Amino acid sequence: xxxxxxxxxxxxxxxxxxxxxxxxxxxxxxxxxxxxxxxxxxxxxxxxxxxxxxxxxxxxxxxxxxxxxxxxxxxxxxxxxxxxxxxxxxxxxxxxxxxxxxxxxxxxxxxxxxxxxxxxxxxxxxxxxxxxxxxxxxxxxxxxxxxxxxxxxxxxxxxxxxxxxxxxxxxxxxxxxxxxxxxxxxxxxxxxxxxxxxxxxxxxxxxxxxxxxxxxxxxxxxxxxxxxxxxxxxxxxxxxxxxxxxxxxxxxxxxxxxxxxxxxxxxxxxxxxxxxxxxxxxxxxxxxxxxxxxxxxxxxxxxxxxxxxxxxxxxxxxxxxxxxxxxxxxxxxxxxxxxxxxxxxxxxxxxxxxxxxxxxxxxxxxxxxxxxxxxxxxxxxxxxxxxxxxxxxxxxxxxxxxxxxxxxxxxxxxxxxxxxxxxxxxxxxxxxxxxxxxxxxxxxxxxxxxxxxxxxxxxxxxxxxxxxxxxxxxxxxxxxxxxxxxxxxxxxxxxxxxxxxxxxxxxxxxxxxxxxxxxxxxxxxxxxxxxxxxxxxxxxxxxxxxxxxxxxxxxxxxxxxxxxxxxxxxxxxxxxxx
Numbered sequence: 001x002x003x004x005x006x007x008x009x010x011x012x013x014x015x016x017x018x019x020x021x022x023x024x025x026x027x028x029x030x031x032x033x034x035x036x037x038x039x040x041x042x043x044x045x046x047x048x049x050x051x052x053x054x055x056x057x058x059x060x061x062x063x064x065x066x067x068x069x070x071x072x073x074x075x076x077x078x079x080x081x082x083x084x085x086x087x088x089x090x091x092x093x094x095x096x097x098x099x100x101x102x103x104x105x106x107x108x109x110x111x112x113x114x115x116x117x118x119x120x121x122x123x124x125x126x127x128x129x130x131x132x133x134x135x136x137x138x139x140x141x142x143x144x145x146x147x148x149x150x151x152x153x154x155x156x157x158x159x160x161x162x163x164x165x166x167x168x169x170x171x172x173x174x175x176x177x178x179x180x181x182x183x184x185x186x187x188x189x190x191x192x193x194x195x196x197x198x199x200x201x202x203x204x205x206x207x208x209x210x211x212x213x214x215x216x217x218x219x220x221x222x223x224x225x226x227x228x229x230x231x232x233x234x235x236x237x238x239x240x241x242x243x244x245x246x247x248x249x250x251x252x253x254x255x256x257x258x259x260x261x262x263x264x265x266x267x268x269x270x271x272x273x274x275x276x277x278x279x280x281x282x283x284x285x286x287x288x289x290x291x292x293x294x295x296x297x298x299x300x301x302x303x304x305x306x307x308x309x310x311x312x313x314x315x316x317x318x319x320x321x322x323x324x325x326x327x328x329x330x331x332x333x334x335x336x337x338x339x340x341x342x343x344x345x346x347x348x349x350x351x352x353x354x355x356x357x358x359x360x361x362x363x364x365x366x367x368x369x370x371x372x373x374x375x376x377x378x379x380x381x382x383x384x385x386x387x388x389x390x391x392x393x394x395x396x397x398x399x400x401x402x403x404x405x406x407x408x409x410x411x412x413x414x415x416x417x418x419x420x421x422x423x424x425x426x427x428x429x430x431x432x433x434x435x436x437x438x439x440x441x442x443x444x445x446x447x448x449x450x451x452x453x454x455x456x457x458x459x460x461x462x463x464x465x466x467x468x469x470x471x472x473x474x475x476x477x478x479x480x481x482x483x484x485x486x487x488x489x490x491x492x493x494x495x496x497x498x499x500x501x502x503x504x505x506x507x508x509x510x511x512x513x514x515x516x517x518x519x520x521x522x523x524x525x526x527x528x529x530x531x532x533x534x535x536x537x538x539x540x541x542x543x544x545x546x547x548x549x550x551x552x553x554x555x556x557x558x559x560x561x562x563x564x565x566x567x568x569x570x571x572x573x574x575x576x577x578x
Contacts, residue, residue, distance in 0.1 A: 004242070007219075007234040009187065009212030012198035014229035016249045017164055017185030017207040018238070021223040023216065024167040031110050036102040044098050048105040051145035055138070056085055081171075084138045090116065106146055113139040137171045164225045166215050172197045179206050185227040187215050187234055194473040194482050199512065203534050209234060260539040265295040268542045270524070270550040278542060279337075279532035281510055288330040290535040295542075298335040300532025301397070301458065301510040302327060304381065305343055314353060314377060320384035328392040335393040337458065337508075337532075338385050339437065340378070340410075342367050342399040353377065362472070367400020367437070368410055375413065382417045389429035397458055401436040401443050407453045410434075439463040444492050447499045457500055458532070461511025465489055484513050485566050490526070494561055497527045508532045520544040521576050525553040525560060 036044055059082050084090060090112060097108035116135055165178060166187045175186070175197050184207070191197060191210035201208040207229040219225065219236055226235040226242055235242050268276045279300025280291030291299060307315045307323055315323075328336050343353055343366065353374065371378040385396055398410045411434050421428050438444050439460030451457065461484060466473045468488055471481035483489070493509075500507035508530035513519045515533030517540055523531065524545070531541060556576050563569040 004235065004237045004239045005218070007212055007214055007236065009209035009215070009232055009234060010193055011208075011229045011232040012188075012191065012193040012195075012210045013201035013204075013206055013208040015185075015205060015207035015227075015253075016229060016246055017227040018243075018246050019162055019164040019184045019225060021166050021219050021221060021225045021236075022163040022183075023219065023221050024165065031106045032104045033107050034104065036098065036104050038102070041099055041102070044105055045095060047146065048094060048098065048108070051105065051142050052085060052091070054145035055141045056082065059085075059141075081134060081138050081141070084134060085142075106143060109139050109143055109146075134171075137174070164227060166219050166225075168216065170197050172200050175200055175204075175206070179204055185209075185229075187212050187219075187225070187227065189213050189215050192473070192478075192482070194512075202516075203536055205536070260543060263295075263539050263542050263546075264293065266542065268297075268545055270545055270548050272549045272551050274529075274550045276524070276545050276550075277508075277530045278538050278545075279508060279510075279530060280535045280538065281532055282327070282535070285326065285330065287535055288327055291538070292331060292334075294535060294538045296334070296535065296538055298337070298393075299327070299331055300337050300508045300530065302336060302338045304339060304341055308341060308343055308353060314380075317380045317384050317387075320381060321387045324385055324388035324394075325391050328388050328394060331392065333392050335395060337395040337397050337435070338388075339397040339399055340368070340381055340385075341371055343370060362466075368398045368406050369400060369402075371398075372406065372409055378410075379413060379417055382414050383421060386414075386418055386421055386428045386432065387426055389432050390427045394429065395433040395435060395456060397435050397437060399437040399460070400440065400463075401438070401450075402440045403442075404446075404450055404453065407436060407450060411453065438496055439467070441468050441492070444496050447496055451499060451503045451505055454505060456506040456508075457496070459493065459496055459507065459509040459511065461489075461493075461509060461513045464492065464511070468492060483566060484519065485522075485569050487564055487566075487569065490522075490560055490563075490569065493523075493528075494526045494557065501527060506530060515541060517541055517544040521548050521553055522560070522573060524548055524550050525557050525576065527554070527557070 093112045093115070094105075094108045097103045097111060098105065101108070103111065113135055162182055162184065164185045164187060165183050167189070169188050169190045170178070170186055178186070186201065186206065186208040188197075188208070188210045189212055193210060195210070198208060198210060207227045209227055209229065209232060212234055215234065219234075223236050224238060226238040226246055228235065238246070268278050270276060277297040278295075279298050280287065280296040281301040281303070282288050282291060282299050283303040283306050288299065304320075307320060324338060327338070341353075353370070365373060371381075382396070385394060388394055396414060398407070401407055401410075414432075414434060418428060418432070433455035435454050435456035435458060436443070436450070437460045438447065438457050439462075441464070443450060444464065447457070462473065465471075465484050465486075466482060469481055469483070469486055471478040473482045497507055507528070508514075509523060509528055510532035513523065514531040515537030517537075520531075520541055521544070533541060553576060556572055559572045559575075560569060563572055
């Protein structure tokens with residue numbers, strides 16, 4: 001009889017999953033290092049071309065299978081991988097290694113991959129680190145295609161149905177595909193709960209534990225594994241009491257789902273009858289339909305980037321107008337906040353809009369900085385948004401604001417576009433609201449002066465956290481540092497909310513914190529009344545708010561802000577729950 005044992009990790013997506021372990025060991029592809037005879041060069045090039053074509057085809061199939069939220073969350077990663085497969089820096093080097101160096105395809109792939117990754121490693125930049133991971137995923141896909149005779153993809157997928165995947169890391173594109181193939185949960189030896197894969201797993205309700213460093217050493221194929229996302233624990237060969245706890249969890253989940261469904265369309269009220277407004281983050285029509293059906297108070301963040309990605313030319317005014325009009329009509333008179341283009345070099349931009357040669361794109365020309373460098377592009381988008389305002393209440397949100405001058409310039413261009421449209425005979429709303437994303441520490445600190453130029457603000461906690469703490473949220477090694485419960489973050493959030501409240505301007509929070517019920521009571525205690533989140537989190541957050549007394553929580557705000565360590569903050573939160 002197998003002996004029960006437990007491994008620890010960090011919860012990336014809560015929930016429990018029970019299944020047979022399916023291990024994906026890193027670097028399992030064998031590399032053929034034998035010299036390539038001249039007579040076999042053409043055949044080897046053809047073999048490489050076939051593998052590249054197979055990899056492209058797999059990515060295209062993945063893209064076609066994604067709908068709604070998954071298309072938004074995963075699409076840009078699939079597109080980034082497709083661009084790498086077509087990058088001459090990769091492919092030309094491969095052909096040279098085969099034709100001139102007489103390397104076989106698998107060896108050429110490894111050598112070219114090592115060269116590119118070495119170049120990325122020489123640059124101290126978070127974006128380049130993420131591109132290095134993309135190279136690993138893309139080369140691994142092509143290597144697998146080369147070895148397809150011995151490891152058929154169909155057999156691999158079939159073996160994972162009803163299983164728990166154990167791997168070193170999982171790309172977002174692969175995560176979506178695995179979930180569709182029946183994988184019940186994921187255990188990763190690396191990764192961060194703040195990575196894109198972790199965010200996607202949460203939106204998919206797929207239990208995931210990261211940072212389980214010993215998992216690949218101690219778990220073997222076909223081991224029965226229980227993921228406990230609540231405790232950040234992995235039970236291998238679970239005992240009767242573990243299985244009983246899992247069955248109890250399933251029953252509780254079923255009851256919880258029924259209770260949540262009863263909250264569809266309900267007002268969001270605290271226990272002491274204070275109304276809280278739950279808004280949706282959206283990007284695709286499916287998100288809008290889901291938000292409306294679940295009773296969202298509006299759209300708090302509509303990302304416009306999807307219109308600009310995966311294309312050679314930016315969308316014209318008419319195409320953008322049609323998309324924004326459908327969004328406004330889809331919300332049936334509820335307010336819609338449209339964020340202007342937030343495209344940077346970290347997106348799979350194929351149109352050439354974003355700068356591609358920045359040393360540090362995360363701190364580079366993105367958001368309003370990029371828009372103001374391309375005024376014609378910005379004006380086209382603003383005109384389309386303003387025209388859509390004739391069909392329902394629209395708010396214009398400008399991202400990555402740092403200075404008063406940026407706000408003034410963006411607002412002046414918006415007003416100029418409005419005057420031009422009216423003089424040209426277009427119907428637009430008599431009044432539209434203009435706001436800014438507060439995601440740069442400088443904007444948060446100087447908000448008392450900036451807010452006089454704004455009608456509303458939205459807090460982007462994902463970027464605000466990484467900029468305030470100087471910790472890249474995609475860097476596994478900095479996962480502990482990238483923490484929204486850092487005392488500095490709580491002080492900034494409290495200051496932002498208080499400044500907006502005093503100025504009688506609305507303030508919403510649209511980062512990951514808003515849709516995570518672990519932070520709901522904390523945000524209520526700090527005075528927040530508008531939460532914007534992925535539609536899938538709306539009912540759960542509504543339920544959590546209904547269990548809270550805002551008046552009682554507000555009494556704890558001083559204690560939260562006086563706390564000087566994360567542990568002290570956790571103690572205050574524990575008192576709030578009792």
